[in-house]
Amino acid sequence: MEVRRSILFVPGNNPGMVQTAGLFGADVLVFDLEDAVAPSEKDAARDLVSMALAEVDYGRVDKCVRLNSLDTFCQADLEVIVPSCPDLLMLPKVHRAQDIVELAGLLDGLEGPYQGKIGILAIIESPQGLAEAYDIARSHERLMGLLMGAEDYTAMVGSLRTKAGHEIAVARSLVVNAAAAAGIESFDAVFTDVNDEEGLAADSLLAKNLGFTGKAAINPRQVKTINDAFNPSPGEIAYARLVLKSLRQAEREGSGVASVGGKMVDAPVAKRAEKVMELAEKLGLPGAGDE
Amino acid sequence: MKSVLKAAQAGTLESNDVMIIVEPGENGINLDLESIVKKQYGAAIAATIADAAKALGVTDVNVKAIDRGALPYAIRARMVTALERAGIGPERGA
């Protein structure tokens, strides 16, 4: 998948949910071996996810597995999961750059000779992880994104977790900035009230406006709302089209200055328009592409 | 050829899952199957379970399976887990 707006967590030991996970339009599926699986069932979940990766047709999505942390069952997870070729692996409780380097080393040892390199997503969910977010973000070429883990983070900091999310405002921006500085993607935390569709829509829009490239979903019902929020709006696409047109016109006319509606198109405006149009084209949204 | 050392169990009775209990046995793979889709998929389920056992080198085992409409991938996975828990194959224990 070229665009990753939504990443859907799927309990790794639930055959019903594992088999239908691909039906809801999520860009990334994360089969969870960590929090969703009891310690006594880790082996069963590994076998189930491994077989699902090999046999179930999930279409054009990124298939990811959330591992257990490096200090618990990660090694055993990798031995079963790596041979079934997930696109990505998600490592929880990443506190420092060395954690990613260590995981990458384990992957080097386990990947087959003809197997593509598996990418890594890191969950930043501790004060230390957040403090070291930039170092983590540029720790290894396998790392393609950071995910904000708000529940663990607020618990460790001692802040009150609220729907409005003021307590994680700075943390969110630090994750966005660290990822942007390293040129990788950033994903916002899950919105835990699965019955509050309006709250989710607002939270997703906030995440997009903060600069996150996508957001995690804890229930299939959340996927569409997240995708809709991260899709460029028709207004954004129309404006980007005008900006790009005026730039081309200015170029043709040899004039150094382009303008839309009397306002000069400067470099940041042009950059934003290009990004919007690129995303709209990848998603095949109406109004995207050449006229 | 490997043999099952002890009784072990994997899976649940939730819909789309299968609970598999393996026990030491002789004379091949003996399956006692209970399934809500037995009429339509009884033979297919038996084949999936036998294939999973053979893939781990197991030729003699008694299997009890209570199926709630699991797809082949889930049946295979539960069988592998049950056999691993019974001492077959690489110890990947949690």
Added chain:
Amino acid sequence: MINAIGRDIPDYIEGFGQVKHYRGAFATLPGGNAYGPPIRASRPGAVKVCSGLEELFKLLGLKSGMTFSFHHHLRNGDEVVNQVLAVAAKLGLKDIGVSLTAAFATHAPMIGHINNGVVTSLRTSGVYGPLAVAISGGLLPGPVVLHTHGGRPRAMAGGEHRVDVAFVAAPAADERGNVSGVSGPSACGSLGYAFSDADYASVVVAVTDNLVPFPLAPASIPQNKVDFVVTVDSLGDPQGIVSGTTKVTKDPVGLKIADTAAKAILASGLLKDGFSFQTGAGGASLAAAHYVGRMMREGRIRGGFALGGITGYMVDMLEEGLFKNLYDVQSFDLESVRSLGRNPSHLEVSADLYANPFNPGCLVNDLDVVILGATEIDVGFNVNVVTGSDGVLMGAAGGHPDTAAGAKMTVIVTTLLRSRLPIVVDRVIAATTPGETVDVLVTEYGLAVNPERPELRERFIKAGLEVKDIHELKALAQSIAGVPERIPQGERIVALVEYRDGTIIDVVREAAE
């Protein structure tokens, strides 16, 4: 003979008689005049009330070989059928024909009455529970006849199905025989399925546990239709009558199907002022109503009517002004029972007005869209709703074939698989609703359009819906679950699927062991 949907049906069936073969949804027409019951007279001061069923049997001289009819508005809470048949058995009656609009688990005692020869035939729209399993195994001497909700009043009006005594379970009745369903300990709302019984049975008996002072008004069935009123201790278990509050599913797969169905309705162009709609009470059907309601609100669309089995959800839509009227043939929950009793825009309708194809204006013909379920659907869009994938009886034809024939667009909603079993198949076990009356199939893996409706297909594609060929969906189901083995079936015919026009569209054979 091979009928119009390719089913090989015998011309004569033991225990039933000569078969009229299905020739197409609108190919068979009626002739002649309507049947009439005996004319009765009443004098001032005549007493109708009778203090028990046994007394009534003796008073009327009820005897072996008669046909007794019942409605199923008390659903799985009904005890009236059991009480009446127990008296028949006690008095030594044999060879009774039972006409019951639907049979539930609560009617399992009928198994004993059939084994003892008290009951020897059954006409119903569908059978559930132990009785269904027993009939599938060959319990009855002849086949059970499965009719549609519209087919029953048609058969009664045509005189093909004659009832000697109609036992009308009455949640409220007065001493003159006025009957209502909206009050009393066994309140069930609409009594729509019983209206034809009151019109055509030779004797009409209201059975009540709630005798109220005369006059009971408004009455669903008025005193000029009712010969006797029998009082009993209880009509049944109120817990089994209504399903409490019907809620929209939270299952993401069901919601995805419902969302797609609603988008298809929007894309069809039928969703505009005056929109008329019917949907079931099942998970995905009700959720589809939820999404349709949202689109109506957003588009400021004011619908005409909603029809059929009514739930609290439809009542909310009525009260919000999304529909002008509800036409209620069956009230599914307490909210709809209450609404029917107090809201003049919520109207009780008979099965005849609802769905009888042989009258000058059944309401199903005025439906824009109906959303229906399926236990199986085949690549010819024929739908089975009377048996499971294993060929055992487990459902009701109900209004399925009627509404599908009447509506401008018929949408079947179902998961592609149910417990590993593919729902889209090459050939359904018992065709209940013919493919020519089904337009769209919606599954969680995309939707398929009947090739006879290319214009709908165009509209759906234009709207960006995931349109697939039905063969493609069938193949997908098999690739996920594997190809199921064919269910072996015995020779003996245990059920006839009667189409709404009285022809036989399919048969169900004995479940083989």
